[in-house]
Amino acid sequence: MIPLGGSVRVELEARTGGALEAELDRDAWRALALQVGDGATAVPRAVRVFPAH
Structure with a gap:
């Protein structure tokens, strides 16, 4: 979780193993109460989409 003012950015791991970044507002983040490893x-x-380096 990376705080960004009124929102947060989280990194998610897809079932395929790829990484996704999601940005949501702090109220939604608190309501979800996600912990590392949660689905x-x-x-x-x-x-x-950004090209791979």
Whole structure:
């Protein structure tokens, strides 16, 4: 979890093993109360794909 003012950014691991970054507001983050290793469902609203280096 990386705090970003009024929001937080979290790194998620996909079932396929790839990494995803999700950004959500602090109220949503607190309501979810996620801990490392918890399962979660992510539904993208805005997708940005960056080329691999």
